[in-house]
Amino acid sequence: MAHNKDAVRKILAAVKEEGRSALTAPEGKLVCDAYGIAVPGEGVAKSPSNAVELATQMGFPVVMKIVSPEILHKTEAGGVLVGLKTEADVEAGYRTIVENAKKYDPNANILGVQVQQMIGGGQEVIIGAVTDPSFGKLVAFGLGGVLVEVLKDITFRLAPASQEDALSMLDGIAAADILKGVRGADPVNREALASMIQRVSELISDFPEISELDLNPVFASKDGAIAADVRIVVDFAAQPERYRPSQEEIVTQMNRIMRPDTVAVIGASAEDGKIGNSVMKNLINGGYQGQIFPIHPKAGEIMGMTAYKSVLDVPGNVDVAVFAIPAKLVAQALEEVGRKGIPGAVLIPSGFAETGNVEGQEEIVAIARKHNIRLMGPNIYGFYYTPKNLCATFCTPYDVKGKAALSSQSGGIGMAIIGFSRSAKMGVSAIVGLGNKSDIDEDDLLTFFEQDENTEIIAQHCEDLKDGRAFAEAARRVSKVKPVVVLKAGRTSLGARAASSHTGALAGNDRIYEDVFKQCGVIRARSLRDLLEYARGIPKLPTPKGENVVIITGAGGSGVLLSDACVDNGLSLMTMPEDLDAAFRKFIPPFGAAGNPVDITGGEPPSTYKNTLRLGMEDPRIHAIILGYWHTIITPPMVFAQLVIEVKEEMAARGIEKPIVASLAGDVQVEEAAEHLYANGVPAYAYSTEIPVAVLGAKYKWARGAGKI
Numbered sequence: 001m002a003h004n005k006d007a008v009r010k011i012l013a014a015v016k017e018e019g020r021s022a023l024t025a026p027e028g029k030l031v032c033d034a035y036g037i038a039v040p041g042e043g044v045a046k047s048p049s050n051a052v053e054l055a056t057q058m059g060f061p062v063v064m065k066i067v068s069p070e071i072l073h074k075t076e077a078g079g080v081l082v083g084l085k086t087e088a089d090v091e092a093g094y095r096t097i098v099e100n101a102k103k104y105d106p107n108a109n110i111l112g113v114q115v116q117q118m119i120g121g122g123q124e125v126i127i128g129a130v131t132d133p134s135f136g137k138l139v140a141f142g143l144g145g146v147l148v149e150v151l152k153d154i155t156f157r158l159a160p161a162s163q164e165d166a167l168s169m170l171d172g173i174a175a176a177d178i179l180k181g182v183r184g185a186d187p188v189n190r191e192a193l194a195s196m197i198q199r200v201s202e203l204i205s206d207f208p209e210i211s212e213l214d215l216n217p218v219f220a221s222k223d224g225a226i227a228a229d230v231r232i233v234v235d236f237a238a239q240p241e242r243y244r245p246s247q248e249e250i251v252t253q254m255n256r257i258m259r260p261d262t263v264a265v266i267g268a269s270a271e272d273g274k275i276g277n278s279v280m281k282n283l284i285n286g287g288y289q290g291q292i293f294p295i296h297p298k299a300g301e302i303m304g305m306t307a308y309k310s311v312l313d314v315p316g317n318v319d320v321a322v323f324a325i326p327a328k329l330v331a332q333a334l335e336e337v338g339r340k341g342i343p344g345a346v347l348i349p350s351g352f353a354e355t356g357n358v359e360g361q362e363e364i365v366a367i368a369r370k371h372n373i374r375l376m377g378p379n380i381y382g383f384y385y386t387p388k389n390l391c392a393t394f395c396t397p398y399d400v401k402g403k404a405a406l407s408s409q410s411g412g413i414g415m416a417i418i419g420f421s422r423s424a425k426m427g428v429s430a431i432v433g434l435g436n437k438s439d440i441d442e443d444d445l446l447t448f449f450e451q452d453e454n455t456e457i458i459a460q461h462c463e464d465l466k467d468g469r470a471f472a473e474a475a476r477r478v479s480k481v482k483p484v485v486v487l488k489a490g491r492t493s494l495g496a497r498a499a500s501s502h503t504g505a506l507a508g509n510d511r512i513y514e515d516v517f518k519q520c521g522v523i524r525a526r527s528l529r530d531l532l533e534y535a536r537g538i539p540k541l542p543t544p545k546g547e548n549v550v551i552i553t554g555a556g557g558s559g560v561l562l563s564d565a566c567v568d569n570g571l572s573l574m575t576m577p578e579d580l581d582a583a584f585r586k587f588i589p590p591f592g593a594a595g596n597p598v599d600i601t602g603g604e605p606p607s608t609y610k611n612t613l614r615l616g617m618e619d620p621r622i623h624a625i626i627l628g629y630w631h632t633i634i635t636p637p638m639v640f641a642q643l644v645i646e647v648k649e650e651m652a653a654r655g656i657e658k659p660i661v662a663s664l665a666g667d668v669q670v671e672e673a674a675e676h677l678y679a680n681g682v683p684a685y686a687y688s689t690e691i692p693v694a695v696l697g698a699k700y701k702w703a704r705g706a707g708k709i
Contacts, residue, residue, distance in 0.1 A: 122221030338371025402427020521705030553628030569697025631666020
C-alpha cells in the first residue's frame with residue numbers, strides 16, 4: 001500500500017512548532033496508521049467517564065497509559081495499567097494514572113489517558129530504529145518486552161531494508177528458533193514481521209527527523225504482528241552535508257593519484273635521515289618509470305634531478321604531490337598544488353587532528369575542497385602501487401607484485417602488512433595508508449580497486465568509518481565482484497550513547513558494524529592475522545559450487561578439531577550418502593572410519609591419500625575438501641604435498657576445480673610442505689586446524705554474499 005506521507009508531515013510539523021522532542025502515543029499511532037504498521041484500536045480520554053466510554057466501545061480488557069509530551073518512559077512514572085476488565089477498574093485507573101504522573105513530574109503537560117485495546121498472545125519482539133553518526137538510519141529487530149533489556153539479542157540493518165534484509169533479521173538473533181515455534185508453540189508469521197520491519201525502515205528513511213523509534217512490544221503470532229506500544233523521538237536539527245563525490249569523479253581522480261605518470265615530492269631532500277630523502281630514494285630505487293619532480297625552496301637539483309622552488313614552476317601536468325614537509329607549511333604548499341591543478345595530495349606529515357590540531361586539518365580540507373584536490377592522510381606512511389613500481393612512502397621499499405590490495409589506518413599495521421606480504425610471498429597490488437582520513441577513505445579505495453584490473457581482493461584495516469553509509473553502498477556493490485575483507489579495530493563497547501529509546505540504548509557500536517558488514521557482503525576479519533591470511537588465501541581458492549564440505553584426514557584428533565572449526569566458520573559438513581561411503585571404504589583400512597570426516601588413519605601409504613582425494617574431487621556432490629595430514633615416514637610431508645598437487649592438476653585438466661585447504665601436523669618438515677602447497681594453489685598451514693578452515697569459510701562467506709552459490 002502507498003504510505004500517507006502528508007499525514008506524517010502534518011504531525012511532525014505540529015511537534016516541531018511546539019518545540020517537542022517526542023511524539024505522544026496517539027500521534028505515534030497516527031504515524032503507524034499512515035505507514036500501514038498495525039497497532040491496536042485506541043483513543044484518548046479526557047476524564048474518567050470518557051475512559052469508561054472508550055473502553056466499553058473497544059471491549060475489555062484494556063490497557064491505559066498516560067499521554068504527556070514530557071513523560072516518555074510511562075512505566076517509570078506509574079503511567080501504565082494493563083488488564084483492566086471492568087468499568088470500575090477503568091474509572092479508578094484513570095485517576096491513579098493521572099495522580100502518579102503529577103507526582104512523577106509536577107510540571108508535565110497531561111493531555112489525557114490513552115485507552116488501548118489489550119493485545120495478548122504470541123511472541124513479544126521489538127522493532128525499532130536509530131540514527132547512527134556514521135551509518136545514518138538503521139532498523140532494528142530483537143526479542144521484546146523485558147528480554148530485550150536483559151539479553152540484548154538484537155540485530156540491525158541499514159534503512160531502507162529490503163524484504164530479504166528484513167527476513168534475514170528474523171534469523172539474525174540468537175533466539176531465532178523461538179520465532180519458528182518451540183515445544184508445540186505456533187511459528188510466527190514471518191512475512192507479517194518482515195513487512196513491519198520494512199515499513200518502519202521506509203518511515204525513518206522518508207523522515208530523517210525521526211531519530212529513534214520503538215515498537216515494543218510487538219506481539220507476533222501465526223496470524224500476524226501488531227505493535228502494542230509506539231515511541232517516536234525526533235530531532236529537527238539540520239544535519240551537516242557530507243562530502244560525496246560521484247563514483248565517476250572518484251575513479252577519475254583516484255586513477256591519477258594511484259597510477260600517476262608524474263609525481264611531485266614537496267620537501268624532497270638530498271640529506272639522509274629526512275623523510276623527503278627517503279621518499280625520493282623509494283621512488284627512484286623502486287623502479288618507478290614516471291617523471292619525478294623534487295620541490296625544494298633552495299636546492300637546484302636533488303639526486304640528479306632538477307629541483308623546483310614550487311609546484312607552480314614545474315612544466316606540464318602533475319598527477320599527484322607527495323608532501324614531506326612540517327605540518328605548519330602544508331596549507332601554503334597545498335594552495336599552490338591547487339593553483340597548479342594537481343588532483344591529489346599525499347600528506348605524510350603528522351601534527352594535525354591526531355595531536356589536537358583540528359583547526360589545522362580543517363584548513364587544509366577547506367583548501368582541498370576549493371581546488372578539487374583529493375587528500376590522502378594526513379599522518380600516513382604513504383602508499384605503494386606495485387604495477388607502476390610506485391613506492392610513494394618513507395617506509396621500506398616493496399616490489400612483490402600480486403593481486404591483493406590492502407589499506408590501514410595505522411602506520412604500524414601498514415608495516416605488518418608489508419612484512420607479512422614479503423614473508424608469505426603473497427604479493428600485493430597496493431598498500432595504502434589512510435591515517436586521519438581527512439578526505440580519502442575506505443569507500444574511495446573500494447571504488448578505485450573495483451575497476452583496477454590488477455586487484456582481485458581488497459583487505460582493509462580501520463578503526464572507524466568516517467562515512468559508514470558511503471562505505472556500505474560501495475562495499476555492497478564491490479563485494480559482488482571482488483571479495484572485501486575488513487578488520488574493524490575497537491570491538492569492545494565504550495558504552496552505549498545516551499538514548500531515549502530501548503533500541504537506541506541497545507545500539508552498541510560493534511553490533512552495528514557486524515550487522516552492516518553482513519548486509520553488504522563484507523567478510524569480517526577478527527584479527528590482523530585473519531586479515532592477512534584471508535587476503536592471501538581467498539584468491540587461491542576456486543569458488544565452490546555448493547555447500548557440501550568433506551574432511552579427509554590421517555588423524556582422528558585432527559578430524560575432530562577440523563569439524564569444530566567448520567561449525568565455527570559456518571561450513572556445512574556433508575552427510576555422506578551410502579554409495580559414497582562405500583566408495584571411500586574401498587581405499588581405507590577396516591579400522592579407519594568413513595562417514596565425514598573420512599579417517600584414513602596415520603599409517604597409510606601415499607596411494608591412500610591420493611585415491612581418497614581423487615574420489616572427493618571426482619564426485620560432484622562434494623563441493624570443497626579439507627585435508628588433515630599427520631607426518632609419518634610412510635608418507636613424508638613433501639610426498640604428501642606433491643601428491644595433492646598432482647591430483648589437483650590432474651582434475652583441473654579434466655575441468656574439475658574445487659577449493660582444497662590443508663592442515664599439516666608433524667615435525668618441522670611440514671612447514672616446507674605447507675609452503676609448497678600454498679605456492680601451488682592449496683592454502684596449507686602447519687600446526688593449525690583453525691586457520692585453513694577459516695580461510696575456506698571466508699571464501700564461502702564471499703561466495704554466498706555475491707550470490708555465487
